[in-house]
Amino acid sequence: MLLPLGGAGEIGMNFNAYGFGPPDERKWIVVDCGVLFGRETETPGVDIIMPDIRWLAEQREDVLAIVLTHAHEDHIGAVGHLWPELQCPLYATPFTARLIEDKLFEAGITERVRVNIVPLHGHLNLGPFSIDFLSITHSILEPNALAIRTPLGTVVHTGDWKIDPEPLLGEKTEINALRKIGDEGALALVCDSTNALVQGHSGSEADVRTALTDLIGTLKGRVAVTGFASNVARLDTIAKAARTHGREVALVGRSMHRITKAARDTGYIEDFPRLVSEEEAAQLPPDRILYLCTGSQGEPRAALSRIAAGDHPTVSLGPGDSVIFSSRIIPGNEIGIHALHNKLAALGVEVLTVEDHFVHVSGHPARDELAEMYRWVRPQIAVPVHGELRHLAEHARLAKSLQVPQAVVIQNGQMLRLAPGRAEIVDEVPAGRMFLDGRIRVHEGEGFARTRRALGFAGLVAVTLVLDQRGRLAADPAILFEGIPDAVHPPVREAVAETTRRYNPRSGKEQDLAENVRRAARRAAADVWGKKPITRVELART
Ligand SMILES: [Zn+2]
Ligand SMILES: [Zn+2]
Numbered sequence: 242m243l244l245p246l247g248g249a250g251e252i253g254m255n256f257n258a259y260g261f262g263p264p265d266e267r268k269w270i271v272v273d274c275g276v277l278f279g280r281e282t283e284t285p286g287v288d289i290i291m292p293d294i295r296w297l298a299e300q301r302e303d304v305l306a307i308v309l310t311h312a313h314e315d316h317i318g319a320v321g322h323l324w325p326e327l328q329c330p331l332y333a334t335p336f337t338a339r340l341i342e343d344k345l346f347e348a349g350i351t352e353r354v355r356v357n358i359v360p361l362h363g364h365l366n367l368g369p370f371s372i373d374f375l376s377i378t379h380s381i382l383e384p385n386a387l388a389i390r391t392p393l394g395t396v397v398h399t400g401d402w403k404i405d406p407e408p409l410l411g412e413k414t415e416i417n418a419l420r421k422i423g424d425e426g427a428l429a430l431v432c433d434s435t436n437a438l439v440q441g442h443s444g445s446e447a448d449v450r451t452a453l454t455d456l457i458g459t460l461k462g463r464v465a466v467t468g469f470a471s472n473v474a475r476l477d478t479i480a481k482a483a484r485t486h487g488r489e490v491a492l493v494g495r496s497m498h499r500i501t502k503a504a505r506d507t508g509y510i511e512d513f514p515r516l517v518s519e520e521e522a523a524q525l526p527p528d529r530i531l532y533l534c535t536g537s538q539g540e541p542r543a544a545l546s547r548i549a550a551g552d553h554p555t556v557s558l559g560p561g562d563s564v565i566f567s568s569r570i571i572p573g574n575e576i577g578i579h580a581l582h583n584k585l586a587a588l589g590v591e592v593l594t595v596e597d598h599f600v601h602v603s604g605h606p607a608r609d610e611l612a613e614m615y616r617w618v619r620p621q622i623a624v625p626v627h628g629e630l631r632h633l634a635e636h637a638r639l640a641k642s643l644q645v646p647q648a649v650v651i652q653n654g655q656m657l658r659l660a661p662g663r664a665e666i667v668d669e670v671p672a673g674r675m676f677l678d679g680r681i682r683v684h685e686g687e688g689f690a691r692t693r694r695a696l697g698f699a700g701l702v703a704v705t706l707v708l709d710q711r712g713r714l715a716a717d718p719a720i721l722f723e724g725i726p727d728a729v730h731p732p733v734r735e736a737v738a739e740t741t742r743r744y745n746p747r748s749g750k751e752q753d754l755a756e757n758v759r760r761a762a763r764r765a766a767a768d769v770w771g772k773k774p775i776t777r778v779e780l781a782r783t
Contacts, residue, residue, distance in 0.1 A: 242267070243396070243431065243657045246672050247292030249626050249633065250652050252435055253277030253315045254674070256292045257398065257626065258304075260656075261369040261391045268368040269297065271307040271327070272387060272398055276318030279676070280573045285693040289677040291319040292653070293684065296670040298326040305367045309333040310400030311384040312340040313471060321348030322677065331356045332365055334374065336383040339503040361385075361412060375419065376412035378405035380446075380472045380604025382509055383412075386419070394428030394661055397618050401433050401627065403603065404610045407447035409474040410509055416617060423619040429659050430620035430645075434628030435605035437636035442609045444602035446474045452599040453567065454482040460591075462561035463527045464488065467537040467545050468568040468601070470496040473504045475567060476533060480514045483531035490514055491522035493556055494535025494544035519555040532556060537568040539577030549584035560589030567600045608639060615643045622664040623648040624657065692775070699774040700724030702762055704737055706754065707781045712746035715783045718758070729770045736765035755780055 248255035254277040260267045279287035297304060304327050309317050317337065321344040324331070331354060333341055338356040345351045359365055361383065365372040373388040379401045387398045397419070404414055436443065457464060457479075466479045476497070480490045492498055504510045522530050534556075536543030545564070547553040558564065564585055570578050582592045595601045606614065615623070623640035625633040625648070637648035649664050651657050654672030658665050674685040683689070701723040709715040718737050722730055740761040744754050755778040763773045 242667075243429075243624060243651070243659055244297075244655070244670065245626055245651060245653050246294050246297065247275065247277075247653055248273075248315075249628075249655075250630055251277055252628060252632075254290060254292050254319065255316050255627060256294065256319070257431070258297055259370065259389060259396070259398075261393070267303060268370075269300070269304045270367055270370055270372075270389075271297070271304060271329075272389075273310055273316040273400070274307050274319045274323055275313070275315040276322075277315065277674070282573075283694075284676060284690045285697055287676040287678050287690065289318070289322075290685075291322055291675050291677070293671065293673040293675050294323055294326060296654075296672070301327050301329065304329045305370070306330045306332055306365075308365070308367075308372065308387065309337050309341060310387065310398070311379060311381050312337040313381055313401065316401070317341050317344060320344045321350065322682070324348070324350060324354055328354075330354075332359050333357075334359055334361055334363070334383045334385060336503060336507045336509070339507055340500075343499065343503075362415070373418070375415045377402040377414050378408040378412075379403060380469070380475075382410060382473050382504060382507075388418075388422055393659065394621075395422055395425065396429045396431060396659060397422060397427055397620065398431045399433050399614065401435070401605060402614075403443045403606045404613060405443075405445045405447075407445045409446045409450065410477060411474070419614070419617040423617050427618045427620040428661060429622040429624055429664065430615065430618050430640075431624045431626055432611070432614065432636070433605055434625040434632040434636040436603055436607045437611065437625065437628060437632045437639060439603070439607040440609075441607050443605065443607050446478065446602065449475065449567075449600065449602050450478040450482070453478055453565070454485055456565065456593065456598055456600065457482045457488075457531070458486050460563045461528055462563060463530050463532070463558055464563050464565065465493075465532040465534050465545065465548070465556075465558060466565045466567055467534045468566070469537065470494070470500040470535055472604070473500060473509060476501065477510055477513060479531070479533055479567065480516075484514045488529055488531040489517045489522060489525060490531050490533060491517050491519050491556075493519060493532050493548075493553075496535050497533055497544075523555050527562065536581075537566055537578075538571055538574045539579075539581045541577070546581055546584075549581055549588065551588075558585070558588055558590045562589075563591040563593060565598070565600055566592070566594045569595055569601055569603065611636065611639060612643055615640060615645060621646055621662060622659060624651060624659075624664070626651075695775050696724070699766075699772040702733060702766070702774045702776045704758055704762060704776070704778045705781055706741065706758065706778065707783060708746075708751065709783045712751060714741055714744070720762075725766070725774055726770065729766050729774075732765040732769050733762050736761040751780055 242260035277290040536545030625636035640648040656668040
């Protein structure tokens with residue numbers, strides 16, 4: 242059985258459960274436990290979204306383990322939040338394990354759970370599941386595909402991947418192992434769909450190294466480069482390019498320090514150039530500095546946004562300086578990133594992006610790479626995951642065109658039986674999203690996101706009507722306006738006053754009064770403003 246509870250319908254919050262055995266004694270393993278980042282426009286005030294796993298949590302005695310494929314947030318970000326619901330062992334390769342430990346620490350559960358370290362190319366037996374870790378290439382250290390064997394056959398779960406012949410750091414793709422699984426006969430390929438709509442090939446980190454090194458050589462003044470801190474090969478490229486052109490490197494932003502430390506602790510980047518502190522960098526001539534900054538997605542609290550706003554304690558940029566965005570725009574972040582570009586431009590800083598310079602390659606397989614993977618593994622069944630529905634559907638079409646006998650588009654909560662020659666959706670269990678709102682976890686069905694969006698769109702009017710013991714109005718209505726233009730206040734006051742004047746406590750009901758006032762206030766606002774605020778009417782007693 243394959244049961245995705247996250248990632249089948251969105252790029253983010255990946256969570257796939259694999260089950261084996263008859264329903265009353267079925268054992269489960271979970272592959273990945275990630276988050277999705279909230280968007281201010283859709284879920285105001287919510288930074289972190291994760292899968293609703295209550296169905297699986299109800300049978301947690303039968304959940305044998307969570308296996309993590311790699312350390313991106315959309316694969317490990319929810320471990321600290323969701324582990325308490327499953328309380329099962331965790332397994333990951335060394336670099337991934339190191340970053341998971343940070344998550345457990347943040348969640349305050351380090352005492353209760355340890356991460357079991359699986360060596361690269363390692364093997365794991367968990368109940369009926371026999372699992373091989375296969376090295377693959379992606380945009381982070383230690384990405385793994387899993388070959389999950391059961392008596393019914395072998396499922397290859399790719400995790401996130403691309404085919405990078407020169408990943409620069411870490412292992413290359415274990416093509417022979419994948420081919421061998423194909424030779425033995427693979428039941429299913431459960432595969433990354435992120436770039437199923439992209440033609441061609443994603444390109445190699447080695448090509449970016451050449452291009453970025455050349456580009457940095459042409460720049461005068463201070464240079465800041467921003468990108469994903471988790472792409473250690475890219476950080477290494479940038480640091481070495483800086484050295485090539487006589488620049489010292491300073492890391493700016495917490496995750497830059499955190500990730501490079503984890504990479505060092507696990508034996509990577511031993512030849513990473515020596516770093517200088519932000520303070521030391523500030524003393525150097527402009528053409529001797531390169532800053533590696535967090536904040537490529539326009540995150541307001543990250544280093545680059547603070548630098549652009551002029552409120553970073555040690556780093557400042559101005560005319561003659563350059564910022565390279567060595568990353569793509571994650572859909573949904575366009576507005577924030579463009580605002581950041583504008584702020585930098587206002588400082589006189591030149592902004593260099595992937596739009597006109599070769600400064601980034603994707604970590605996910607484009608269509609030629611997907612086709613290559615299908616040629617290696619030759620599965621009976623293709624199950625696209627890690628995508629929105631449009632990605633999954635296109636990936637399934639591509640798989641069929643590559644002669645895969647069956648390709649199944651599956652959504653979160655659907656239970657797919659994988660058996661030789663036939664895959665079938667046999668059940669549907671509760672699934673959905675949980676929001677981390679401040680410190681509280683709430684179900685998306687509680688619906689507050691809608692109210693917050695409405696508040697953002699048209700503000701709030703709160704009316705308090707004070708009635709005496711006989712139901713007569715005891716005072717003038719008190720009206721509170723929040724987020725509403727001044728011009729709207731008088732007509733709303735007038736409408737409320739008019740409605741209360743017409744109220745006769747002997748013939749009218751108090752609840753009707755409240756509702757009439759509410760409607761009158763909204764109508765009056767709409768007449769002058771063209772928008773209806775959220776309106777609340779409260780009845781109070783003397
Ligand atoms: Zn991912
Ligand atoms: Zn990834």
